[in-house]
Amino acid sequence: MSEIELAADAEDDVYALDRETIREVRAAVEAEDQAALLAAMEPMHPADVADLLEQLGSGERRELIALLGDEFDGDILSELDEGLREEVIDALSPEVLTQAVRELESDDVVDLLEALDEPEQQETILDALEGSDRLAVEQAMSFPENSAGRLMQREVVAAPEHWTVGDAIDFMRSTLDLPEQFYHIIIVDPRYRPIGYVTLGKVMSSDRVTKLVDVQEESFRTIPFDQDEEDVAYAFNQYHLISAPVVDDDGRLVGVITIDDAMNVLSEEHEEDLLLLAGVGDESIADRTLQIVRQRFPWLLVNLGTAILASIVIAQFEDVLQAVVALAVLMPIVASMGGNAGTQSMTVAVRALATRDLTGSNGWRVVRRETLAGLLNGMAFAIIVGIVGLVWFGMPMLGVVIALAMVINLVVAGLAGVLIPIILDKVGVDPALASGTFVTTVTDVVGFFAFLGLAGAILL
Template sequence: MVDSELAPDDTIDTENELPENELDEDDHLRPEFIRAVLDAVAAGNDEEARALVGPLHPADIADLFELTPQPDRAALARAVAELLDGDVFAEMNDYVREDLIDALSPTEVADLAAELDTDDAVAIIEDMDEDEQRAVLRALDPDDRAAIEEALSYPEESAGRLMQRELIAVPEHWTVGDVMAYLRGAQELTTDFWEVFVVDPQHKPVGTCALSWILRTPEWVSVADVMQREQTLIPVDMDQEEVALRFQKYALISAAVVDGAGRLVGMITVDDIVHIIQQEAGEDVLRLSGAGEGDINEPIRFTVRTRLTWLVVNLGTAMFAASVVGLFQDTIARFALLAVLMPIVSGMGGNAGTQTLAVVVRALATNQLTSSNTVRMIVREFRIAAANGLSLGLLIGVGTYVVFGNRDLSLVIALAMVINNLVAGLAGVIVPVTLDRFRIDPAVSSAVFVTTMTDTMGFFAFLGLASLWGLGA
């Protein structure tokens, strides 16, 4: 039996106890269904495994491989090999796909890539080693090879990598009838499209026609009369995050991609943008925490290396903050309560800074925060920090007085709380904005700087005020 790691239950008799439904109410594959498939594979009953997996959508087949333990994936792939087409690989997690691709020959990978649109084929090939890439490209048809090589020449995470070359483009002197005849008669056209692009003799886009317009317009009408001339054009070197923002802002279903000369070279569709939005949103959250990609299928050595790097950086900043405490060790020795209370000030400042930082990084990522409203954002966060600082300072001051009965200590910690919240609010805006101005991803490095500033200022404000106040003297 294959160890499915799904439950300690005994092996399911796949011939008599097949699950009634593959998916649960959340559209996730049921554990008992996965066990049934893996038990069939372990028993050498490939026909039963294919019968179970065959009705699944390509995305669900991809999920099945992701939910299967890594040692068992090769056996599952051999059992259902005839179901592993390009659409399944296109939906698959990157790390899982790499595991399976490594077991295929260059010719088999080329056959998969030939089934897909250019953007999906590039996604399969781009992460391969250079030698493997060349072998796969040699096995492709010349036209497919040229399209994929051109896509690989563009920067990663750019519109050029994201776009597909398969599109419908017609000249503006055609009539709607000409377009309809072309769509019906040409055998090699792409089958998935929502609009027809209209181009001039230099192949530059001059307009677009939605399919609904073409279907509802008399055949004798000229395309130039029915097309929409205003359209959103995507430069081929635009970052995919900016592409996603344009789709969101203008509610696009698809958009033309143009090269440096303004010629139509591809199109991007909304199904690709959904993946980009999810990917970029997840990346920013994980980068703020220093957790790397956060993919549960990522090899452990990569995860350890990424997390350990940022933990070492944080260790250095923590030692710097501790050195500030060392400046006031005599004051702490005279009044031990300071050591009890000072983590509260630094901790609350860190939390406040993280809140502001998360808001600002999101605003930068979605283009809500620009050079025109940066000052307004700083003022806004300063006011919020002042209100929060005064509220928290009052609460901690009253609480300290109630517990310890020391008026001076209560005033010192209240003032320190206000000061550190103000620092946290300003740092949470200024640090990511400054990094963004220098073309440094604020989601990657901001948290370290903000945490260092709030910890250092929290200790310095609290212990410094205590020393000036003469606590413990």
């Protein structure tokens, strides 16, 4: 297959990077032609430049950055995959880095600092900032990691509760430094505690004499500064918020979070769950070979442990296997079906826990339902594999053994698939992280034990 054939279909992927652009960029880097490079990159959004850097090999990446020189746009750093930021920052000259960091909004600098492991790089970036910017970033960094306080912007537009629409309009039109992005006016009480908010659209469409509180949005929620960002993202998605005020311990307004930040958190959180469920840590397509080897080794080691556990179970039945070699042929079927059924139940449960749809009030109903579903599918597949066992090896009792083992293992799979994530969640472990290993261990062990144990009892 040639490189062209491996390429994604242009029609399918409207927002994928244009192949022609990538070729031009590469040619310009090869020819060390800065003018051609800037021309090729001119129409690209910083997010697309970041994607481009992620898709290049690390040598080409450094060459491109060097050729860009002081034309490197600071926003590219914010858009870059976290795993690549340190490498790219290392590749920038101190002057370019300083200039790039100064171009960023303070919440983007905070996000950048959070992703860096090396204290020296953090220090370099803080040093690039001037007076008040540095102070704002340092204050944000004093909030707990992954909290609302780190996510929020500090610039807000607030109005006292007695203000009219006219007061608000006059205020906004006379204020020189309104925030870059804002969609609501937050109404605060005399102690600066938010009590409601009004959309700018409502302000525009109401009479000047209307009181702000009379046109405020029906649904209104404040977010505590120390709330976990995943909860913040959930609230935005659940309650269709566009922006929400952040308050301190006394309920006073300290900042505002907008939906685009929440959307970003939601997207990262989903990615994390997906990768964790598959036994991959925080990995990206741009990581280097040794990084991914190191990243995946521990998960495979845990899997080896559980596989050896299953082998120990099998070893208990060496005499049975010696007597009926057909058992060795069929035994992976029971384990594999159990593993699959368990993964199905588990994924639904992990997802429902993440979306708060699986709670104390329906926990037992879901456990009962999964167990019953395991029983019903178990009986259906018992008939099928029973016939397979009978026809293939001509031994009726072998069919009975595999059928019974199938029922047992699918019931256990349904039960384990939902109980294990619930229990992990209760004891404070991320169910996406560890459920998979536990569930397949249970279905492997039970699968081999039930099949070989029943075979020993019935066939010998």
